[in-house]
Every structure is written in structure tokens, then in C-alpha cells.
Amino acid sequence: MFFLSKKPVMRAAFSILLLIAACSSQPSAPVTPSITPTTFPTYAFNPPTEAPQVATAAAVTAAAATQIAASGEIVLDPERVERGLGRYEALECGACHGADGTGGEDGPALVTYNASQDQFIDFMRTGGTLGESHRYPAERLSPSGIVNLYQYILSLE
Numbered sequence: 497m498f499f500l501s502k503k504p505v506m507r508a509a510f511s512i513l514l515l516i517a518a519c520s521s522q523p524s525a526p527v528t529p530s531i532t533p534t535t536f537p538t539y540a541f542n543p544p545t546e547a548p549q550v551a552t553a554a555a556v557t558a559a560a561a562t563q564i565a566a567s568g569e570i571v572l573d574p575e576r577v578e579r580g581l582g583r584y585e586a587l588e589c590g591a592c593h594g595a596d597g598t599g600g601e602d603g604p605a606l607v608t609y610n611a612s613q614d615q616f617i618d619f620m621r622t623g624g625t626l627g628e629s630h631r632y633p634a635e636r637l638s639p640s641g642i643v644n645l646y647q648y649i650l651s652l653e
Contacts, residue, residue: 572651580648583641587632597652607652616646 584590584597592603599605611619618624620642623631637645 570650572647576644576647577651579641580644580646580651583637583645584648587637587645589645597649606649609649609652613643613646616649617642620645 589603589606590597590600592600593606594600594603597606599607609616620630620632620637621634623629632642
């Protein structure tokens with residue numbers, strides 16, 4: 497004959513009673529979720545900035561151009577003159593033209609130099625009548641460096 501144990505039956509009966517009690521309880525008031533308004537982030541509109549200007553050789557030369565006063569007189573920039581002295585010394589111009597630009601055995605005086613800036617740049621880039629020995633390409637003398645050198649030579653007067 498089939499013999500039943502009391503413990504498993506009791507456990508099952510107790511579980512069923514708990515289940516019935518939980519399901520048959522009186523319904524409580526419906527739970528309404530509390531709704532809080534959602535704030536959306538706001539952003540200020542920043543208009544796009546202009547693209548940065550790329551420094552080209554032509555732009556540097558234009559920016560470094562010697563200023564000419566309304567009277568037609570060239571305005572020397574002390575900072576450019578000082579930098580031009582550095583170029584004069586670095587390129588060893590004084591070996592031919594003298595340390596103070598008064599001339600030497602191998603080169604004329606620069607104290608009375610009266611060429612325009614464009615003429616000076618053309619002469620320095622091509623070597624003029626002196627040819628390759630007096631040619632200074634952009635790799636050796638930058639566009640701003642050549643203007644600084646021009647300003648220094650004009651300051652020698």
C-alpha cells in the first residue's frame with residue numbers, strides 16, 4: 497500500500513493557503529505613478545568661426561611689406577631693423593659691404609642704397625648682375641627675413 501508522509505503534504509497545503517491568501521486579499525487603491533516634468537536641455541547657438549588663415553609665402557611677404565608714409569617716405573620699424581641686423585650678420589654681408597655698410601674691397605657701400613623694396617627682393621632672389629654668388633633663395637632667406645634685411649639697409653643712411 498502506498499504510504500504518504502505527513503511533512504511534504506503539510507508543506508504543500510501551507511503553500512497553497514499562502515497563495516490563496518495573497519490572491520484573495522482586497523484590492524488596494526490603484527498606484528498612480530508620479531509624473532515629474534522632464535526638462536530638456538537648451539543650448540546657446542554659437543555661430544561658426546571663420547577658418548584660420550594659412551600663411552603662404554605671398555601672405556607673409558604682403559604682411560611684412562615696408563610701410564610707406566603719406567609723404568612717400570619709408571617708415572622704418574625698429575623691430576624689423578633689429579632683426580635685419582641679425583640677417584646682415586648671419587649672411588655675412590659685412591664681409592663685402594663692411595660691418596657698418598660703408599663698403600669694402602669686394603662690395604659697394606649700402607649706406608646710400610636707394611632701390612625700392614621690390615627691386616631689392618628681386619635682386620636678392622636672382623643675384624642680379626652678380627649671379628649665383630649673391631643669390632639668396634627662400635630656403636636661405638625667408639620672405640619676412642628679406643624685408644627685415646631691407647629695413648636694416650635703409651636704416652644705415
